Amino acid sequence: MDWMKRSRAKKQQRRNNPPSEASPAVSLHGAACAYEGKQAVQPLDWIVQPGEFWVILGPNGSGKSSLLGLISGAERASAGGVNIQGRPLAEYGRRELARELAVLPQEGLPPLGITVKDALEMGRFPYRDRFGREPDGAAAQALLTRIAERLALTELLSRRLDELSGGQRQRAALGQVMAQQPNVLLLDEPTAYLDIYYQLDIMELVQQWRAEEGLTVIAVLHDLNLAAQYAQRLLLLREGARVAEGRPEEVLTPEVVGALYEVMPPIRVGHEEIGVPQMLFRAQSAKNGKRPGSE
């Protein structure tokens, strides 16, 4: 596919620094995250292989965002460690890490007064020198043009972010992380504020990018059915600990999902077209808005 061809600079960087064939894209070795002594993520061993699409599921407060934070370096491990492409996260410089790993946040890009074109160009920061120049500026511009075309952003390039809808801003955010050309993409509830059209749109674009470029994807989602449609593997967290891991059809059983979210075991049906499990939830008896065991 040519719309996301690696720039020459990126290829050169890969030749100089090839990821070891045997290295997982991301690995955690007893990695934990604590805030003021309170464990948000219990010590976790976890291997994510290159090109895999993982979704992390779990109830509110189960440590999903903290786990993403450990991987992106936004949170420091209180125990254990995280490796990216087989190398300790702590050894990466900021720009070097940004060439390996990008984060697409929940709210996309903030509604600032900068244009979509500027936002895409900002994605190139890990490849620029201190004067803001790239070794091959023409290739970078061609890449941004292809990304804009691919994401149907060409018409919006001169529009300001604060003039876009939430769905368009999330597309622009995706364009920015594509411009970053990472090997690993972290998504924290990327569809939280989007209608169904844009939810599917973002997930499809990420899925295509993964299929064409061998991108590794780790996403936090709340929608189990969306997760089952796109994830190859699921990691289920509760109170910061893994309760299950595996393919959607293995993991998403009514019993596991019922226990995870403290709801009646849902009805499991197969997706008519792709066969993956889909969950139909039953009405709950009123619990005064309080989960058993919650504070």
Ligand SMILES: Nc1ncnc2c1ncn2[C@@H]1O[C@H](COP(=O)(O)OP(=O)(O)OP(=O)(O)O)[C@@H](O)[C@H]1O
């Ligand atoms: N900056 C912080 N300071 C203190 N405690 C925090 C901080 N961030 C998260 N926590 C706590 O860590 C635990 C895990 O939070 P985290 O945001 O990782 O969960 P989550 O599964 O992503 O939740 P949600 O689904 O609601 O986004 C929670 O108890 C939360 O209150």
